[in-house]
Amino acid sequence: SAVISQKPSRDICQRGTSLTIQCQVDSQVTMMFWYRQQPGQSLTLIATANQGSEATYESGFVIDKFPISRPNLTFSTLTVSNMSPEDSSIYLCSVGGRTQETQYFGPGTRLLVL
Amino acid sequence: DAKTTQPPSMDCAEGRAANLPCNHSTISGNEYVYWYRQIHSQGPQYIIHGLKNNETNEMASLIITEDRKSSTLILPHATLRDTAVYYCIVRVGGGATNKLIFGTGTLLAVQP
Numbered sequence: 001s002a003v004i005s006q007k008p009s010r011d012i013c014q015r016g017t018s019l020t021i022q023c024q025v026d027s028q029v030t031m032m033f034w035y036r037q038q039p040g041q042s043l044t045l046i047a048t049a050n051q052g053s054e055a056t057y058e059s060g061f062v063i064d065k066f067p068i069s070r071p072n073l074t075f076s077t078l079t080v081s082n083m084s085p086e087d088s089s090i091y092l093c094s095v096g097g098r099t100q101e102t103q104y105f106g107p108g109t110r111l112l113v114l
Numbered sequence: 115d116a117k118t119t120q121p122p123s124m125d126c127a128e129g130r131a132a133n134l135p136c137n138h139s140t141i142s143g144n145e146y147v148y149w150y151r152q153i154h155s156q157g158p159q160y161i162i163h164g165l166k167n168n169e170t171n172e173m174a175s176l177i178i179t180e181d182r183k184s185s186t187l188i189l190p191h192a193t194l195r196d197t198a199v200y201y202c203i204v205r206v207g208g209g210a211t212n213k214l215i216f217g218t219g220t221l222l223a224v225q226p
Binding site: 044101 | 157160201216
């Protein structure tokens with residue numbers, strides 16, 4: 001399985017500001033995914049990020065609010081822009097396994113917006 | 115939307131087998147059944163997946179009915195550390211359509 005790290009692990013931010021979350025993988029992967037988990041809820045997919053192409057966003061998520069970078073096969077960032085308290089969530093990245101049949105998750109970034 | 119239905123919660127005695135059911139009556143022929151779990155405040159952990167046949171690994175067993183409309187995840191000897199939310203997910207296997215659509219899951223509480 002892949003080893004995935006995320007930075008920061010948690011943060012408290014003021015409304016109107018932006019936060020960039022980093023996801024680092026210990027091996028090269030084709031597919032990277034970003035999820036959001038609101039308090040007490042299940043995970044919701046935000047977007048799929050492939051290296052060298054624009055991210056593909058799910059319904060209800062837009063690039064202006066959640067810009068994503070994927071500069072190489074081991075790294076991606078998700079920015080939460082112009083934050084409001086409703087953005088308080090856990091943000092998780094995940095990657096496809098070598099066979100693409102499995103997906104592994106990072107530890108998550110816990111964001112609180114005041 | 116998630117294509118699976120799971121009970122919201124279950125209890126299990128420590129040391130006993132935990133049997134977690136999942137209904138996926140609209141599953142397509144090329145869709146796999148995946149199980150993940152999320153222990154409080156951690157990222158989801160992959161457990162097991164299967165297409166048609168029953169599967170077993172060091173963590174659990176997956177029993178899929180012959181018509182593939184339902185499945186059961188079995189933890190043979192539950193421990194307190196198995197307390198978590200368990201998610202059953204159907205997904206097209208391999209390739210570009212790799213995304214996982216999570217439902218609400220089952221909160222398994224292992225009791226001492």
